[in-house]
Amino acid sequence: xxxxxxxxxxxxxxxxxxxxxxxxxxxxxxxxxxxxxxxxxxxxxxxxxxxxxxxxxxxxxxxxxxxxxxxxxxxxxxxxxxxxxxxxxxxxxxxxxxxxxxxxxxxxxxxxxxxxxxxxxxxxxxxxxxxxxxxxxxxxxxxxxxxxxxxxxxxxxxxxxxxxxxxxxxxxxxxxxxxxxxxxxxxxxxxxxxxxxxxxxxxxxxxxxxxxxxxxxxxxxxxxxxxxxxxxxxxxxxxxxxxxxxxxxxx
Numbered sequence: 001x002x003x004x005x006x007x008x009x010x011x012x013x014x015x016x017x018x019x020x021x022x023x024x025x026x027x028x029x030x031x032x033x034x035x036x037x038x039x040x041x042x043x044x045x046x047x048x049x050x051x052x053x054x055x056x057x058x059x060x061x062x063x064x065x066x067x068x069x070x071x072x073x074x075x076x077x078x079x080x081x082x083x084x085x086x087x088x089x090x091x092x093x094x095x096x097x098x099x100x101x102x103x104x105x106x107x108x109x110x111x112x113x114x115x116x117x118x119x120x121x122x123x124x125x126x127x128x129x130x131x132x133x134x135x136x137x138x139x140x141x142x143x144x145x146x147x148x149x150x151x152x153x154x155x156x157x158x159x160x161x162x163x164x165x166x167x168x169x170x171x172x173x174x175x176x177x178x179x180x181x182x183x184x185x186x187x188x189x190x191x192x193x194x195x196x197x198x199x200x201x202x203x204x205x206x207x208x209x210x211x212x213x214x215x216x217x218x219x220x221x222x223x224x225x226x227x228x229x230x231x232x233x234x235x236x237x238x239x240x241x242x243x244x245x246x247x248x249x250x251x
Contacts, residue, residue, distance in 0.1 A: 028062040030074070032187050034231015038082050038110070043221035048202040049140075052082030052110055056229055060118060074118040078134065080227075084108040086145065087206040091214045095146055096160045101212045104146040106203055107159070110223070111139045112169060112193070120177070128177040128185070134193070138169035138223050142201040167198040167223060177233055187233040194224040 038052040039045075060076030087106040094101045114136030121128045143159040173191030180186055197220050205217035 029236045030058075030060040030076075030233060031236050032056075032058040032060075032231055032233040034187065034229055036080055036082065036227055036229040038084075038225045038227045041224045041226055044224045047200075047219040047221050048204055049200060049223075050085030050108065050203065052084035052225075054080060054082035054110075056080040056231065058116070060116070063120075063122075065122065069124065070122060072120050072122055074116075074120065076116040076118060078112070078114050078116055078136075080110075080112045082110040084110055085203055087203045087216075089207065091206060091208055092212055093144065093214055094212050095144070096162075100146075102146050104144050106162075106201060106206050106216065107143050107145045108201060108203060109141050109143070111141070113137055114169065123179075126179050128179075130175050130177065132173040132175075132191070133171075134173065134191070135168075135170040137166055138193075138195050138198070139164060139166050140198050140200040140223060141165075163199070163201050163218070165199040167195040169193060169195040169223065173227075175229075183235040185233045187229070187231045189229040189231075191227045191229075192225075193227060194222050197221060198223045 034056060036052075036054055036056050038054075040049045040051070056078060057080075058076060058078040060074040063072035063074050065072050085108050090103050090105060092101065093104055095104075114134040117133045118130050119132075120130035141161055141164040143161045145159050171191055171193035173189055175187060175189035178186040178188070199218050199220045200223075202217050202219050206214060207216075208214050
């Protein structure tokens with residue numbers, strides 16, 4: 001599960017640094033982060049995928065303001081990560097690439113990466129409303145989470161991914177930005193997301209069959225979810241600080 005987190009951080013940091021090197025484009029960018037809850041719908045729910053709890057990040061370009069002054073268009077990207085449950089029964093298995101046998105549980109997780117088109121009301125209003133269209137990719141993965149054991153080396157006390165499937169993901173969202181101060185707003189957001197058929201582990205089917213061997217079932221369905229998010233939106237001024245030589249040239 002945790003192996004996805006550094007990748008998300010690297011991508012987000014790269015986008016911020018690229019914005020810093022483009023001063024005219026990077027001013028008035030917006031960044032948001034917070035917690036999210038996802039509920040599977042339709043076949044996804046019926047096939048046994050559990051509710052998810054996690055966090056999200058978003059980065060949006062400077063606004064393209066409409067002539068009437070009532071609405072803006074922003075382009076951006078979003079990442080979300082959900083922990084989506086674990087198997088109920090403790091299992092005994094051998095850790096991959098080692099000779100260690102220990103107690104463990106299976107854990108499902110979801111990672112989404114999407115490009116965004118956002119239409120929002122302008123900052124002339126204390127409460128801004130917005131709608132979004134999203135398209136990108138979603139990964140459903142399952143890992144073996146081994147318990148700590150004093151006889152194991154530290155390198156062996158970690159998660160091992162046993163199943164992962166990527167699918168095309170798309171959907172729509174609507175939200176509200178409530179002004180807290182000049183640069184910060186409370187962000188409340190709901191979205192409907194679905195995808196092309198994706199394969200995942202049904203955690204309720206995991207069961208022990210021998211001393212260090214267990215089985216589980218795979219199902220395939222669109223990853224359809226209703227998602228609710230709450231977080232903070234912050235206006236960024238990513239204009240790089242002028243160099244000393246440029247300041248001298250202006251005198």
